[in-house]
Amino acid sequence: MAEVTADHIHAVAHDDHGHDDHGHMTVEENNENMKLGMWLYLASEIVIFSIMIVGYIVFRVNEPEVVSEVHHTLGVGLVTINTFILLASSYFMVMGLRAMQKGDRQGMLRWIGATALGGIIFVGGQYIEYSELAHLGITMGYDSATTWSTFGMRFYAPTAFHGAHVIVGVIWALIIMKRGSEGRYDNNPIGIEMFGLYWHFVDIVWIMLFTLIYLV
């Protein structure tokens, strides 16, 4: 990264064109562009998740007995704990960014590490839940012998797709930790903020899935 100084930031802030003398983007401009790009990506993710959620809602409205039966059998204990873990990991994430913005690299590494751990525990909990569902015969495949099998596809599509996002997030968190330990974010923590936007989005999707699939 090019050497950036406070004087440089102030100087370009007074430039009528918003660029430095060489026409390059400033750190601030670059950060804003990266954030806009990430929000656009998240907007596209909303569309994908919406399709899956709509598929579930249509099934939920038309087959309420099947969904009630699955709810009654599974309960909400495990998934509630999992939800708390994901909410906590979102908190750890934002605290990691806060630590880095305060110049506390070690603090950032601890918080982001806790975020990754939360993601791993969440995926582990999801694995346990899937195992229980498979034991009940609820799989992705269709089996005319059981009415529950029709629930499987609508349930696994959004939750497994979300789980895949959590796994990607955990890998991303580990990369952030490696790069952070090398001092890559000491001058500009935008990389951590990008990851934060992604991770919080994953958290929001789960907040909606938890309510729609497990509670409503």
Added chain:
Amino acid sequence: MAEVTHEIAEHTHDDHAHSDTVVVLGREITVNGGIYTVVFGALGILTILEVLFAEVLNSMIAGAPDAGFLAAIKSFVLLGLAIVKSSLVIWFYMHLKDDNKILAVVFILPLLIAALSVMFVLSIPPTGYGV
């Protein structure tokens, strides 16, 4: 160089995001993590309320003559709580509160389209998609 980090941080986030003292319901609270910790507490409490409300309503719905009405109330309240929780995360954790409002438009527009699509799909009678 550490000063530059703080300079950038100040350009992107308000100082109160880094303060441990926040005002909640008119009362000043000092807690490690400030507003982020308060929001986390709120998310936890709302989640507990959600689960308790769902469990209570489920027990009331079973065998009740006005089960349809109770189920509608349950869905409405639970979705409302989920929207409040999501908004807290977006507003405070994703910093939409402090960021350029064009980012809010980028995020809210597909949400509105998705919400309209859901209502449209649900308005089609079951025979419309062969269930």
